[in-house]
Amino acid sequence: xPTAVSRRDLALGAPVALLGxxxxxxxxxxxxxxxxxxxxxxxxxxxxxxxxxxxVLFLVALRLAFPSRWFAGAAAAGVVxxxxxxxLPGASGGSTVILLNAVGIVWTVAPAxxxxxxxxxxxxxxxxxxxxxxxxxxxxxxxxDD
Numbered sequence: 001x002p003t004a005v006s007r008r009d010l011a012l013g014a015p016v017a018l019l020g021x022x023x024x025x026x027x028x029x030x031x032x033x034x035x036x037x038x039x040x041x042x043x044x045x046x047x048x049x050x051x052x053x054x055x056v057l058f059l060v061a062l063r064l065a066f067p068s069r070w071f072a073g074a075a076a077a078g079v080v081x082x083x084x085x086x087x088l089p090g091a092s093g094g095s096t097v098i099l100l101n102a103v104g105i106v107w108t109v110a111p112a113x114x115x116x117x118x119x120x121x122x123x124x125x126x127x128x129x130x131x132x133x134x135x136x137x138x139x140x141x142x143x144x145d146d
Contacts, residue, residue: 005068014074017062021078024058025111027051028079029086029097032107045103055079055111059118069119076115083111 005013034047059079063072087098087108098104 005066005070010068010070013066013071017071017074018078020058021075021080022082023078024054024075025079025082026086028054028111029083029107033099033103036101036103045106048103048107051107052110052114056114056118059115063118063121063123067123073119076111076119079111080115083108 028051031047032045032051034050035045036043036047059072059076062075063069066072083098087096089096098108
């Protein structure tokens with residue numbers, strides 16, 4: 001059974017995960033239109049595919065690396081916050097970073113959906129002794145050479 005995360009680790013790690021999520025969301029926001037022609041709006045959205053993959057891999061890595069959902073949740077909040085902030089119009093009412101096209105709409109919605117899916121995904125619990133033969137990760141005794 002996973003151990004609980006101490007308050008100190010949570011207080012130090014959650015803001016770092018949040019900042020990492022902001023960085024991932026910002027990079028993805030500026031690169032999600034790569035491959036789509038600005039003039040015609042056509043083309044293969046390579047940037048969107050890679051940006052969504054970056055979000056998923058970052059959140060899954062945090063979800064697998066730590067026994068608590070708090071770190072992946074903080075990172076997901078950072079990604080969604082960066083996307084939301086960068087989707088607003090500028091101070092002078094100028095253009096936004098996220099265009100109103102199919103790729104922009106997918107980028108606006110998909111990080112929140114993917115973040116909820118990764119954070120909400122249940123952790124697979126491994127029972128000790130589930131494998132009768134044991135294994136190197138379960139502290140099984142070494143086999144003897146005869």
